[in-house]
Amino acid sequence: MxxxxxxxxxxxxxxxxxxxxxxxxxxxxxxxxxxxxxxLSMAQGFGATLKATGKDDRxxxxxxxxxxxxxxxxMPDILPLLRELPGLxxxxxxxxxxxxxxxxxxxxRRGEGAQRAxxxxxxxxxxxxxxxxxxxxxxxxxxxxxxxxxxVVVGKGAANQFQGVQLGAVLKFRGSEWTVxxxxxxxxxxxxxxxxxxANTARSAFGRGGSASSMLAQMQSAQSLPGIQAAIKADPRLxxxxxxxxxxxxxxxxxxxxxxxxxxxxxxxIMAVGALFGALxxxxxxxxxxxxxxxxxxxxxxxxxxxxxxxxxxxLLLALTGGVLGAAVAxxxxxxxxxxxxxxxxxxxxxxxxxxxxxxxxxxxWATLIGLLGGLPPAIRAARMRVVEALRGG
Amino acid sequence: MxxxxxxxxxxxxxxxxxxxxxxxxxxxxxxLGLLQAAxxxxxxxxxxxxxxxxxxxxxxxxxxPLPLRLLPxxxxxxxxxxxxxxxxxxxxxxDPKNFFPQFAVVPERWxxxxxxxxxxxxxxxxxxxxxTAAVAGRQLAERFGWKVGDRIPLNSxxxxxxxxxxxxxxxxxxxxxxxxxxxxxxxxxMYIRYDYFDEARLFGQGTAGIYVLRITDPNRAEAIGRxxxxxxxxxxxxTKTQSEKEFNLNFVRQVGNLSLILNxxxxxxxxxxxxxxxxxxxxxxxxxxxxxxxxxTLGFSNGGVLGLVLAESLLMCVIGGLVGMAxxxxxxxxxxxxxxxxxxxxxxxxxxLIAVASxxxxxxxxxxxxxxxxxxxxxxxxxSGR
Numbered sequence: 001m002x003x004x005x006x007x008x009x010x011x012x013x014x015x016x017x018x019x020x021x022x023x024x025x026x027x028x029x030x031x032x033x034x035x036x037x038x039x040l041s042m043a044q045g046f047g048a049t050l051k052a053t054g055k056d057d058r059x060x061x062x063x064x065x066x067x068x069x070x071x072x073x074x075m076p077d078i079l080p081l082l083r084e085l086p087g088l089x090x091x092x093x094x095x096x097x098x099x100x101x102x103x104x105x106x107x108x109r110r111g112e113g114a115q116r117a118x119x120x121x122x123x124x125x126x127x128x129x130x131x132x133x134x135x136x137x138x139x140x141x142x143x144x145x146x147x148x149x150x151x152v153v154v155g156k157g158a159a160n161q162f163q164g165v166q167l168g169a170v171l172k173f174r175g176s177e178w179t180v181x182x183x184x185x186x187x188x189x190x191x192x193x194x195x196x197x198x199a200n201t202a203r204s205a206f207g208r209g210g211s212a213s214s215m216l217a218q219m220q221s222a223q224s225l226p227g228i229q230a231a232i233k234a235d236p237r238l239x240x241x242x243x244x245x246x247x248x249x250x251x252x253x254x255x256x257x258x259x260x261x262x263x264x265x266x267x268x269x270i271m272a273v274g275a276l277f278g279a280l281x282x283x284x285x286x287x288x289x290x291x292x293x294x295x296x297x298x299x300x301x302x303x304x305x306x307x308x309x310x311x312x313x314x315x316l317l318l319a320l321t322g323g324v325l326g327a328a329v330a331x332x333x334x335x336x337x338x339x340x341x342x343x344x345x346x347x348x349x350x351x352x353x354x355x356x357x358x359x360x361x362x363x364x365x366w367a368t369l370i371g372l373l374g375g376l377p378p379a380i381r382a383a384r385m386r387v388v389e390a391l392r393g394g
Numbered sequence: 395m396x397x398x399x400x401x402x403x404x405x406x407x408x409x410x411x412x413x414x415x416x417x418x419x420x421x422x423x424x425x426l427g428l429l430q431a432a433x434x435x436x437x438x439x440x441x442x443x444x445x446x447x448x449x450x451x452x453x454x455x456x457x458x459p460l461p462l463r464l465l466p467x468x469x470x471x472x473x474x475x476x477x478x479x480x481x482x483x484x485x486x487x488x489d490p491k492n493f494f495p496q497f498a499v500v501p502e503r504w505x506x507x508x509x510x511x512x513x514x515x516x517x518x519x520x521x522x523x524x525x526t527a528a529v530a531g532r533q534l535a536e537r538f539g540w541k542v543g544d545r546i547p548l549n550s551x552x553x554x555x556x557x558x559x560x561x562x563x564x565x566x567x568x569x570x571x572x573x574x575x576x577x578x579x580x581x582x583x584m585y586i587r588y589d590y591f592d593e594a595r596l597f598g599q600g601t602a603g604i605y606v607l608r609i610t611d612p613n614r615a616e617a618i619g620r621x622x623x624x625x626x627x628x629x630x631x632x633t634k635t636q637s638e639k640e641f642n643l644n645f646v647r648q649v650g651n652l653s654l655i656l657n658x659x660x661x662x663x664x665x666x667x668x669x670x671x672x673x674x675x676x677x678x679x680x681x682x683x684x685x686x687x688x689x690x691t692l693g694f695s696n697g698g699v700l701g702l703v704l705a706e707s708l709l710m711c712v713i714g715g716l717v718g719m720a721x722x723x724x725x726x727x728x729x730x731x732x733x734x735x736x737x738x739x740x741x742x743x744x745x746x747l748i749a750v751a752s753x754x755x756x757x758x759x760x761x762x763x764x765x766x767x768x769x770x771x772x773x774x775x776x777x778s779g780r
Contacts, residue, residue, distance in 0.1 A: 020673045027669050031662040039655075065560050070457070071484055071551040073597065105455035107634075115654075117647035118634075120455060173454045174630040206458070207630070211597075239558050267425065267659060274421030274663070278670045281414040285677060341650040346457070348648070 003306040007297060011290075011310045012317065018289065021282035022318055028275035029322030029370055030329065033363035036268040037330040037355060040362065043260035045354040046341070050253035053189035054245030057222040058133065059088070061215040064239040068252070068345045069103050069214045076210030078238055086231050087224030088217045091132070097218035099130030102202045102211070105347055106173055106195065108162035110340070119340070121158060122194040122347040123173070125202030133218055137191065142167050142182030147198040150205065153182035155192035157350030161340045165195070174205055190249060193340060193350045216245065252344040272370055279374025283315050287382040294382050295390035304383035311379035312372070319371025320364065327360040397702065404685075405706055407678065415674045416714045422667040423718025423749060424725070429656045430748050431726060431739040435646070443579055444510050445612035449641040450605040450622055453632035456641075457482075459601035460631055467625055468605055473618050475610050478507035479602035483586060485548030485562065487538070494534055496548065496584040497603075498591035507608045511578035517542065517568030525590035528564035531581035535569045542566055546584070553595040562594075607635070664752070672760035675707050679764035686768050687776025700769040707761025708754065715753035719746070 015022050054060070061082055062072040074082070079100050088096045102125035107118040128147060131137060145151035154165045164171065169180045178197070186192050203210065219225065225244060232238045287294070294307055335355040343349040406412055450468065452458040459481070468477050480497035487494070501521045505513065513521070513529060521527045530540060540546065544566045554560050564586050572578045592599055609618055619635035626633045636644075679686070686699055694702075719741065726739045741749075 020669075020676065024666075024670045024673050028666045031666045035659050035662055038658075063554070065549065066551050067490065068551075073552075075597070105457045107453075107455050111647075115647065117644050119648045120457070172632075174452075174458075175628045175632050176630075205630075206454075239554075267429075270421050270425045271659075271663060274418045274425075275666065277414045277417040277421070278666070281411055281418070281670070281674065284410055284414070339650055342648045 003302055004309050007302060007306045008310040008313045011314050014290070015314070015318075018282075018286055021285050024282045025275075025279045025315070025318040025371075025374070026322040026325065028278040029319050029367050030326035032268060032271045032275050032370065033323045033326030033367050034330045035271060035326075036264060036366060037327050037359050037363040038334045038353070039260060039264040039267070040359050041330065041334055041353045041355040042339075043257045043264070044356060044359060045351045046260075046343075046349065047253045047257050048354055049188065049349060049351040050190055050249045050343075051246075052187060053191065053249040056244045056246045057219050057224075058245040059215075059217040059219050059225065059228060059242055060245045060248045061217070061240050061242045062213075062248075064241050066241075070105065070345050070347070072213050074100065074212045074215060074240065078240070079210070079212060079215070081235065081238060082215050082240070083217075085217070085228050087220055087228045089220050091129070095129070097129055097133055098215060099127040099133055099217075100199065100212035100215045101126055101130060102199055102206070102208055103213040103345075104202065104206050104208075106171075108158075108165065110162050110348075119162070120342070120347045121162060122345065123152070123202065124191075124194050124196050125199035126196050127199045130199070130216065133216060134186065134191075136187045136189070137184050138186070140183050140185050142180075145181055145197050145201075148201060150176055150178040150197075150201060151181045152178050152195045152197045153184050154180055155194050155196070155350075156183060156185045157192035157338070157340070158195060158348075159183050160338055161193070161348070161350045171195075176205060188352075190252075190343070190349050193348055255344055256341070268366070272366060276370050276374050279315060279319065279370060280377060282318075283311060283375050283378035284381070286314065287311060287378045290382075291385065291390045295385060295387045298385075298387045299391065307383045308379040311382050312375045315375025315379075316368065316371040319367045319374070323364045323367025326367070327355075327363045330363075331355045331360070397705075401702065401706055401709060404678075404682070404702075405709060407682070411674060411677070412710070415671055415710065416717075418667065418670050419711060419714025420718040420721065422663050423715045423753070424721045425663055425718075426660060426749055426752060427719045427722025427741055427745060428725060428739070429660055430745045431722070431741050433653050433656050434742060434744055435739060443637075443639045443642065445615065445637065445639070446609055447507070447638040448607040448609060448615060448619055448622075448635050449638055450607060450633050450635045451603075451641075453623075453634045456604055459598060459603055460605065460633065462600050462602055464605070464626065464631065464633075468607060468622065471607075471618060471621055471625075473609050473611060473614050474607050476503065476506045476608040478503040478606045478608075479588070479604065480504075480585075480606065481588065481591065481598075481601070481603040482552070483548070483550055483591070484552035485550045487546065487548055492538070494537075494582055494584065496528075496586060498588040499585050500588050501585075504585060507606055508578070508580065509608075510573060511570045511580055512573045513568050513570040520567040521587070524565065524567065525587055526563070526565050527567040528584055528586045529568040529570055530566060530584040531578065532569055532571045533581035534584060535566075537582075540566055540569075542569060553591075553598065555594050556596055558596065606638075664756070668756060668760060671707070671711065671756060672763070675703075675710075675760050676764045676767075678706070679703060679768055683768075683771065683776050686771055687773045690771070690773050690776070696769045699771070700765045703765035703768045704758065704761040707765070708757035711753045711757035711760075715749060715756075719749050 063074055066072045083096050083098045090096050104123050105120045106123045108121045110117055110119045145153055159165055165180055167180055171178045229242055232240060232242055334353040337353045338350060340348040340350040452460050465477060478499060480499045483496040483498055485496045505518060521529055545563055546566055547563045549560045550562055609615060615637050622635045623633050689699060723741050726741060729739060
């Protein structure tokens, strides 16, 4: 133990003499970890935004067999039946707490220069009870839209990402003018990327008759869902799917998270291979410059194990330094950066990069593995050197 | 060239080190090849679209349909040769993972508009002759092993049939192909007949998703686009007309500023690679100082020694880079044949240009400091190993 400590300390104190090759390990691994953490934090942030959307005691009804609100159409004849489903909560006047909503896509401009694009943004037509149904939606500026007037309120995320949606701005949809009368927040959920207006106003402006895209309803409790699903199944007129709002939005993040996860693994794996060879190279050369020194130690009675451990410790320490550096750079550059991308509903979802402790930990695990793999073969070579030959300087 | 054996011998002086550096270079250029190919996809470099096609969509969004009554006005615009329209069908083939786009079109119009794709005459007749007939691109047909005569079931995510069911089925009567190499950018698509689709769907009758205009003179694309959009201004069916290339680019850019992310990754990779190969080269020269002094004694000029060291560094980077790029190209070919829907990555001339420039750049940059050192080396100091 004393041997190990002595030899390791001696080794580490000599690192400044080999600054160049030590930096190769640190920077190489910092690159891998930085890219890994940054890319995963994107998937993490996107997932967190969608998972924060919805409540498990709210019911979401879509046309049967579709996976997103955009492709769903609920025909006008079934809406009254859906509003009277059992298990729905009612307000003080006895009306079921239901909002049959129309979601249409509008284009807004994002970015400048080569990045400029007209991007898909959801315009959600909300029924008057829809605001009451979502207590998390709070006005932060201006006022809510007036039913019957062409007015919109803009989610905080949309206001931040897209051009021309500031308070008082006029948007043009289908030949008519709409005024932005307010901005709202919704606990950082996916609705903050949307524009909201009155459902009937949207239906008439977009020529959708009495149809809706989805229906949101407050259930009496989260336990009401099986009863409601059974009631839907029992009525052949209702070819619709009902789930909790939480389940719907969580399912929307899966594809993106998987795609980013796959891309990240490929890129990070290739980078890790590159960094691993770099680490091997540096550690081999570290061992060969210390050849005489190691052989001397062996000659005066140090055993092989402390030599192996000292080389490994050096590799691991350099790797961890790189890992911490990479994770820190990813945190400083990307944490809480707001971007928007195309979600599963084919519309933009604004979200923040989230560099969480778990991701940093994951980065450090990669760093440790690269350090171990890069340090082990040179360490073994160091321990196996023939003392006599090594003393002669190879 | 006569110094090549010398170069080769010095390069492999320390085999382990050279191999390890090479592998790092290979990994770096493999990434460069793949990421630059993705980047070039974003800038439209590999999107092989005809300059003669314009897309007219609803101004509010291309997901909002336009009514068919716009057709006569569009056809009357001077310079417009042919008008086709298409509605995105949103069908799922067996599993949502099998995504590919299908569009409802009018066969006669489609054939005259998309002249960069070719369909055998008898298959075209069969398509015109049967209402449930459909055609698919060769790439798509190969992906699922379809043959002419197969019945393709599709569950439309958007359009139910009149009875509320989503289970549609179409007869594959034709497989279209490129007219010349890569001329047809629609090889992964399937086209069904609009007349049958419009009659059978539950809602949305009489609307088209977008119009595709074939124009005679690509130089007039912008003017024609403006003229079209002016016709429908301030109506509920305001339009936005742009070239097919712009339309697709905009589509890709919706994903977000990916090229920024890709370039950041590449920056990190190259910084590392510079440091790594730079370190290797300076070590290699440091160890060889007596040898270099011998070369000078033998009559090599200062410039000659500089050239030798630079050439060694360049040789290493070019070999590593070429192997990496070859791997990247192989990976892209493999991806193109993979059974998943994936944008067609290709290492085109731009990607290779960037790659070769990077190889030479890295080679020079890391070779220069040790080469200068070798050049300035005095024979006496060198021989004594000082």
